[in-house]
Amino acid sequence: MHNHPPVHKTDWLWFLATMMTFSSVSAQRIESKVETDLRTLPQERQDKLQDFADKTMHFLDSSPWCEDKWNTPVNIMVTLRLEDMSQGAEQRFKGTIIISNSYDIQFSDQRWRFAYQSGDPIQFNENNLDSFTSVMAFYIYLILGGELDKWGTMSGSSYYEKARNVAEQSKFGLGRFIEGWDRRLELVNYFLSDRHKPFREMVDYYFYGLSYTSEDNEKARKHCSTAIQKLDRIIANDPENEYARNFIKAHYQEIVEIFRRAKNKEPLRTMLVLDPDHERIYRDILER
Incomplete structure (x- = not known):
């Protein structure tokens, strides 16, 4: 926990x-x-x-x-x-x-x-x-x-x-x-159901990562990367999950900034698939 x-x-x-x-x-x-x-x-x-x-x-x-x-x-x-x-x-x-x-x-x-x-x-x-x-x-x-x-x-x-x-x-x-x-x-x-539990766990990992952004970027990226992996699985199991989709809309800009200068940009490649509405933003970073 x-x-x-x-x-x-x-x-x-x-x-x-x-x-x-x-x-x-x-x-x-x-x-x-x-x-x-x-x-x-x-x-x-x-x-x-x-x-x-x-x-x-x-x-x-x-x-x-x-x-x-x-x-x-x-x-x-x-x-x-x-x-x-x-x-x-x-x-x-x-x-x-x-x-x-x-x-x-x-x-x-x-x-x-x-x-x-x-x-x-x-x-x-x-x-x-x-x-x-x-x-x-x-x-x-x-x-x-x-x-x-x-x-x-x-x-x-x-x-x-x-x-x-x-x-x-x-x-x-x-x-x-x-x-x-x-x-x-x-x-x-x-x-409160088991169906929503993966989303709640993902949220915890994401904000745990955010809590490190001012002191340890690697820790921040590690936990936010785990959150994105969980988000990927949620949408794979339920492509129309409204809470996952709304999470992406609310947080995609933060995710871009967290991984913009990271050596490992795999989380952004995942976001490219999950968030096609902002494909150009992710590609601009990945293709540099």
Whole structure:
């Protein structure tokens, strides 16, 4: 098992130039940015929800999601698109959420209905189901699980379990707001399954390698090379694996910089096959 302290995210353009900094690999303190799209709502509803983004952001940033001795932040980007589904006095909405860690993990969910009364506080309690905050908490736990997997082998499992607990309770306990919870439960069960284990192991090797980029390039390349070999096997077994494909999109530039000056460029030859969209970048280095 690889265990290493967090490294901190700075400007990625600077990273590509210097290979000295990279994303946090232990991320528990939430720093969020929330945007709302209220254009389909009646003007009266829009006026009442002007502070909804700020309240959601405060909820995300102030809730005690977990303990972290390094107090390392994870940046969360949230976009909420709301449609009015109100009946009578109850304000009810159909929502679409796009939530990401601003780097390499993103989820999109359109099957979401929730109740929210203008002026109500937004709070999450693991023992008190809520049609709005339970969905938010579910995806926060998924992102934290993915972040902690970068810190050590399978280190995110406890947060995936938290997400599964939210999904199981919500699927059977939210009454008329259960839409989407069957799919969310399937999603987190997949993350905890043996089928997803090779991907999680690959992520651990990759970020373990990144933790050495500022002090030992050979160690960095060794572990990142192992990660690329694992990535190759994942895609060989499942060519359409969306998580492997998204990993490549998020990290191909880092991989190029790590191996640009390496004597052994076999990892780049592997990436040439795995990532044909950026073939020219790999060939420019390999053909020098």
